[in-house]
Amino acid sequence: QPIHLADYQPPPFLVDDVALTFRLAPTATRVIAKVRFRPNPDASPGHDLRLDGEGLKLISAHLNGAEITAQPDESGLTIPAQDLPEGALDWQAEVEIAPDGNTALEGLYMSRGMYCTQCEAEGFRKITFYPDRPDVMAPFRVRIESDLPVLLSNGNPASSGQGWAEWHDPHPKPAYLFALVAGDLVAASDRFTTMEGRDVALNIWVRKGDEDKTAYAMDALKRSMVWDEQVYGRAYDLDVFNIVAVDDFNMGAMENKGLNIFNSRYVLASPQTATDSDYASIERIIAHEYFHNWTGNRITCRDWFQLSLKEGLTVYRDQQFMGDMRSHSVKRIEDVLTLRARQFREDDGPLAHPVRPESYVEINNFYTATVYEKGAELIRMLQLLVGQDRYKAALDLYFARHDGQACTIEDWIAVFEEAAGRDLSQFKRWYGQAGTPRVDVSEDWQDGSYTLTLRQHTPDTPGQPLKEPLVIPVAMGLLGADGAEMVPTTVLELDSPEQSFTFPDLPARPVASLLRGFSAPVVLNHSLSSEDRALMLAHDTDPFNRFEAGRALARDILHAMVLEGATPGPDYLNALRTMVSDEALDPAFRALALHIPGQDDLASSLYAAGHVPDPDAIQAARTTALRLIAEALRPQLQDVANAMQTPGPYSPDARDAGRRALKVQAVSLLARADEGAKAAELFARADNMTEQLGAWGALLAIGKGQEEGAQFYRQWAQDRLVVDKWFSAQVMYAAPKAAAGLVQQLTQHPDFEWKNPNRFRSVIGALGANPAGFHATDGAGYKLVADWLIRLDGVNPQSAARLSTLFETWRRYDASRQALIRAELQRIRSQDNLIPISIDQNS
Ligand code: ARG
Ligand code: ZN
Numbered sequence: 001q002p003i004h005l006a007d008y009q010p011p012p013f014l015v016d017d018v019a020l021t022f023r024l025a026p027t028a029t030r031v032i033a034k035v036r037f038r039p040n041p042d043a044s045p046g047h048d049l050r051l052d053g054e055g056l057k058l059i060s061a062h063l064n065g066a067e068i069t070a071q072p073d074e075s076g077l078t079i080p081a082q083d084l085p086e087g088a089l090d091w092q093a094e095v096e097i098a099p100d101g102n103t104a105l106e107g108l109y110m111s112r113g114m115y116c117t118q119c120e121a122e123g124f125r126k127i128t129f130y131p132d133r134p135d136v137m138a139p140f141r142v143r144i145e146s147d148l149p150v151l152l153s154n155g156n157p158a159s160s161g162q163g164w165a166e167w168h169d170p171h172p173k174p175a176y177l178f179a180l181v182a183g184d185l186v187a188a189s190d191r192f193t194t195m196e197g198r199d200v201a202l203n204i205w206v207r208k209g210d211e212d213k214t215a216y217a218m219d220a221l222k223r224s225m226v227w228d229e230q231v232y233g234r235a236y237d238l239d240v241f242n243i244v245a246v247d248d249f250n251m252g253a254m255e256n257k258g259l260n261i262f263n264s265r266y267v268l269a270s271p272q273t274a275t276d277s278d279y280a281s282i283e284r285i286i287a288h289e290y291f292h293n294w295t296g297n298r299i300t301c302r303d304w305f306q307l308s309l310k311e312g313l314t315v316y317r318d319q320q321f322m323g324d325m326r327s328h329s330v331k332r333i334e335d336v337l338t339l340r341a342r343q344f345r346e347d348d349g350p351l352a353h354p355v356r357p358e359s360y361v362e363i364n365n366f367y368t369a370t371v372y373e374k375g376a377e378l379i380r381m382l383q384l385l386v387g388q389d390r391y392k393a394a395l396d397l398y399f400a401r402h403d404g405q406a407c408t409i410e411d412w413i414a415v416f417e418e419a420a421g422r423d424l425s426q427f428k429r430w431y432g433q434a435g436t437p438r439v440d441v442s443e444d445w446q447d448g449s450y451t452l453t454l455r456q457h458t459p460d461t462p463g464q465p466l467k468e469p470l471v472i473p474v475a476m477g478l479l480g481a482d483g484a485e486m487v488p489t490t491v492l493e494l495d496s497p498e499q500s501f502t503f504p505d506l507p508a509r510p511v512a513s514l515l516r517g518f519s520a521p522v523v524l525n526h527s528l529s530s531e532d533r534a535l536m537l538a539h540d541t542d543p544f545n546r547f548e549a550g551r552a553l554a555r556d557i558l559h560a561m562v563l564e565g566a567t568p569g570p571d572y573l574n575a576l577r578t579m580v581s582d583e584a585l586d587p588a589f590r591a592l593a594l595h596i597p598g599q600d601d602l603a604s605s606l607y608a609a610g611h612v613p614d615p616d617a618i619q620a621a622r623t624t625a626l627r628l629i630a631e632a633l634r635p636q637l638q639d640v641a642n643a644m645q646t647p648g649p650y651s652p653d654a655r656d657a658g659r660r661a662l663k664v665q666a667v668s669l670l671a672r673a674d675e676g677a678k679a680a681e682l683f684a685r686a687d688n689m690t691e692q693l694g695a696w697g698a699l700l701a702i703g704k705g706q707e708e709g710a711q712f713y714r715q716w717a718q719d720r721l722v723v724d725k726w727f728s729a730q731v732m733y734a735a736p737k738a739a740a741g742l743v744q745q746l747t748q749h750p751d752f753e754w755k756n757p758n759r760f761r762s763v764i765g766a767l768g769a770n771p772a773g774f775h776a777t778d779g780a781g782y783k784l785v786a787d788w789l790i791r792l793d794g795v796n797p798q799s800a801a802r803l804s805t806l807f808e809t810w811r812r813y814d815a816s817r818q819a820l821i822r823a824e825l826q827r828i829r830s831q832d833n834l835i836p837i838s839i840d841q842n843s
Contacts, residue, residue: 002359005305011131012047013037013089015138020128022108024115024146024182026100029108030059033128035138037089049079049089052125052132055107059094061129077129093129102126103755103795111248112207114183115148116261118254121304121363124175135302135406137172144182150205152181154257156239169257171237172404174300179256181205181244188214192225194235200225204267205244213268216279216652217243217286224287227321232395234294243267243286247720250757250798251367253285255292262289265721265758271650273722275690276660279652283325288318294399302406304363308355308431309412311367312375319376326654329543330588336518336544339377343369343521345604347436349808350838352461356409356431364798365836370434377521378430384473384491384519385427386420394419426495427471434461437470439494441514441526449504450478452512454494456522462838471495475519475542478503478510483539486510491519511535516542523608530556534575547593550579554596554625555605561621562606562614568625573632580636580666587644588658591665596625599771600809607812614814619736619772623672630673641666641678650688657690664694671698676705683708693725700733723751724762731766731773739773740780754792757799764788768806775813779820782807786824793833804828804835 016036023030039045053076061070061077064085070077102109107126108117117123125132142153145164154177155169187203188211194200202221204214221243228234238258249263266285269278295317296310323331346352346369353366355375360366383391397415405411409431417424435458444451454474458467472494478487487510492501503510511532515524528536528549536549553572560566579585579593597605599622603613630637644663646656664682671679676699683695696712699705709730716722727746734742746752746763753759767774767781774781785806793800810821828835 002361004359005303005356006358008303008305010043011040011133011136012043013049013131013136014040015131015136016088017141018130018138019141019143021143022145022180024099024144024148026110027098029097029099030094031097031128032094033092033130035091035130037091038087046081048081049084049091050076050131051078051091051129052076052122053095053129054125055097056126056129057096058129059096061094062090062092064090072129076125091129095128097127104798105248105250105757105796106798108180109248111246114181114185114207114246115146116181116183116244116246117179117256118250118261119178119256120176120254122176124178127178130175132175133303134174134176134300137174137300137404137406139172140167140169140178142167142169142180144180146182148182148184150181150183150185150187152179152205152242152244152259154179154259156258169238171257171298173257173297174406177255177257177297177300179254179259179261181242181259181261184208185244186211188218190218190222192222192236192241194225195229196235198236198239200236200238201240203240203242205242206264206268207245210245210264210268213270213273214245216269217267217282220283220286221290223283223325224290224321227287227324228291228294228317231320231324232294232317232399234399236293237298241290243289247758248756250796253289255289255296257293257297260289262286263758265724268721269652271652271688273689273716273719274652275693276652276657278689279657280322280326284318284322287321288314291317291321298404299398299402300406302408304360304366305356305358306408307363307366308371308375308378309407309409311372312355313379313412315372315376316379319380327586327588327658330586330592330654330658332517332544333547333589333592335373339369339373339521340604341598341601343373344436344523345600345809346370346805347374347434347461348459348604348607349811350462351805351808351836352434352464354432354434354464358432362801362834362836365801374521381430381471381473381520382416382424382427384475385471385493386416386422390416390420426469429468429470433458433467433470434464435459435467437472437520437522439472439474439515439520439522439524441512441524443512445509448506449502450506450510450512451500451502452476452492452514453498453500454492455498456494457497469495469497472520472522474514475516476512476514477516477541478506478512479535479539480508480510481535483535485541489516489542513540513542513545515545517544518548528552530569530571534571537575537579543589547589550575550593551597555602558597558602558618558621558625559606559609561625562602562617563611568628573629576629577633577636580633580640586658587640587662588654590640591658591661594662594665594669596622596629598622603771603809603812612814613812615772615775616736616777626669627672630669630671634670634673637666637670638678641670660688660690660694664691664698667695668698668701671702676702680704680708689722689725693729697729697733700729703735705733717751721758724758727752727759728762728766728769731763732769734770734773736770736772736776739767739770740776740784743767743784754788755795757796760788760792760799765803765806774806775817777816779817779824782820782824786828789828789835790831790833793831793835797834800833801836804837807837810837 019034021032099108099110106123143166144151151165153167158166158168185205187205190202192200243260245264245267253262295313394416437458440455442453474492477489480486533549533553540546557568602618606613644659679695679698686692696708
């Protein structure tokens with residue numbers, strides 16, 4: 001029963017006002033909803049009144065004051081057109097729900113004694129009968145009755161007394177942005193004055209005992225508020241901004257109007273318990289949810305096909321923010337690594353879909369890397385194509401024109417066409433076409449003239465065999481043999497299947513540095529000699545391509561190791577040696593450049609090159625390569641490990657975090673040459689989680705760290721977020737043959753709570769970070785994941801669906817692995833499980 005974009009119809013009724021009363025009780029919460037409807041002047045007349053509603057026990061219903069008997073069906077309730085009075089309608093309904101038994105964590109549920117909600121995308125219909133669609137926007141008034149001390153909802157506090165509180169949100173919003181929280185919570189509080197002079201109370205609500213872990217989130221929030229004013233001219237629009245940390249939460253966080261709800265792992269941090277990358281995630285996600293206030297809440301989506309309108313844009317905004325706060329080049333490298341690891345993988349598998357899908361069965365399964373991360377790439381490309389100033393003009397127009405509306409990708413493209421005075425209809429194909437485009441490069445050099453020929457094609461994806469040429473911005477420059485730049489960065493626009501670009505009058509044959517800054521989300525096939533790559537690694541003016549050159553060198557070597565049993569040659573090791581000790585380079589950059597491609601990355605590139613990847617051979621080649629690097633660079637690694645001190649109190653800022661990253665990376669590599677001596681030493685004296693966990697991981701990776709693991713657990717057994725790390729590190733680094741057995745054993749641990757999404761992911765989901773373990777030839781990894789998937793599906797279908805993406809690369813592998821996976825997927829299917837992965841031959 002898929003829903004199609006093409007079938008969109010405007011809502012027959014609009015809502016002018018919503019008043020909700022909640023009488024909270026774990027197994028019998030009463031919700032009284034008063035909703036004022038009015039016929040939509042833009043819809044045809046004569047429609048039934050259809051309200052969404054799921055799992056609601058209807059106690060009573062009234063229409064314009066008269067009690068009516070309505071018989072809900074499975075998905076809602078209909079009042080036939082002939083029973084509807086003319087004009088405006090006053091709907092009132094009382095329903096009963098049971099938050100305590102709600103393990104799906106959608107709608108109103110309980111997390112360790114506290115009530116909270118998650119309504120995006122379609123959770124509000126589990127709270128009351130309502131037109132649960134984003135193009136119905138209304139102001140909300142909410143009354144909460146409960147003995148719990150803290151009672152929160154959207155908007156501004158209106159009034160409160162013993163056992164009750166009322167909230168009023170004047171900004172019309174769709175139901176998916178509704179939120180309610182009730183619990184025994186404490187706040188860390190601060191204030192912020194907006195550029196418009198509004199004095200805003202900021203609160204971060206946590207459980208007692210966690211108050212000392214909110215400072216960084218608060219700091220990130222204030223910086224986000226300043227940044228959105230300065231860069232996008234957007235100010236906050238309520239008198240309070242509340243954030244709540246919840247232990248049981250399906251995803252990262254949620255941008256409910258004035259009441260953001262967060263997975264506690266993206267709020268709580270202290271130097272001893274959070275790593276530098278946890279701090280960076282907190283900063284990013286706090287900013288992301290805050291930025292949604294304008295891109296998502298004030299301007300929302302007409303329907304869920306337009307999800308990337310808010311998510312792609314908000315991810316792009318959080319990427320810009322993080323670049324401004326930290327380092328643009330390092331952030332860009334990290335973002336591209338994530339894009340390739342998650343979105344390219346999605347595009348190459350059975351779940352490939354466009355940034356704006358054309359149909360869906362379950363919208364929850366479309367909160368994907370494609371909608372989020374590729375969506376952000378499309379905005380980055382738009383900015384590159386129209387330029388900074390016109391990008392700004394387009395955004396100003398977007399906010400001015402669409403504030404308070406529920407919009408589409410067409411509205412978005414239109415503001416760019418107007419602001420830039422250019423036709424973007426071809427560019428718009430990016431939103432509708434799935435798959436990662438390939439750009440093949442050929443070059444010609446004659447009489448001082450260099451000609452670059454680019455060809456594009458996008459591979460077939462399920463249900464979308466025909467692909468049209470896209471507009472691909474290719475930022476590029478030309479380097480001379482001495483490393484000096486002959487032609488500085490220019491942006492070529494590739495908009496046909498094949499195009500040539502000529503650069504005349506050059507003194508010598510150049511080395512082309514293409515796709516600088518990763519200017520488009522494509523696979524670039526540019527064969528370069530290892531000398532040229534080494535030249536770029538040493539001299540490219542574009543930091544992304546410097547990184548990329550080193551990465552390509554490493555990938556080529558690892559391919560040769562896997563396929564031919566080759567060993568890394570001196571070129572690569574020399575280049576790496578120079579890079580590591582180059583003090584002109586940001587330590588964070590050096591740390592990244594010291595990472596060799598991961599197992600899944602190599603499986604993907606080998607498959608793309610026409611090979612069947614062997615997870616065991618890949619794992620073995622990586623182990624050998626890391627050992628050879630460690631042996632060849634031992635003195636340099638020791639030097640940087642010693643040099644990267646971070647004196648003074650712990651700071652999670654980019655500078656210190658970069659130094660720690662390089663230290664931990666050097667120590668991890670050294671472990672492969674010194675049997676973990678330096679790592680054991682770092683573990684013993686670490687006073688922060690980055691170094692403690694990094695050092696323990698380095699030991700686990702060489703088959704050691706048993707003692708340290710026991711010590712780690714004893715030290716942190718009371719801290720849920722650190723115990724998650726304790727579980728996942730063991731799984732990630734387990735020897736391939738032992739991985740499934742270890743996971744099985746950890747699920748018997750008293751701290752394994754399979755209904756808590758973070759814990760579940762840290763044990764079962766962590767197998768995804770151990771590809772050789774997951775793909776072990778006996779199929780134990782597949783069976784274990786399938787067993788848990790079946791078990792979890794009835795309890796928390798969203799988490800189960802996410803776990804199923806472990807299987808999405810199944811077509812890469814050999815016949816025997818494919819057969820094992822196929823059997824497990826069939827077994828899952830036979831349990832009526834609606835996992836999104838399909839096993840059809842043609843998928
Ligand atoms: N809008 C939230 C965020 O990006 C995520 C909501 C995810 N919802 C879901 N059903 N998966 O920022
Ligand atoms: Zn978002």
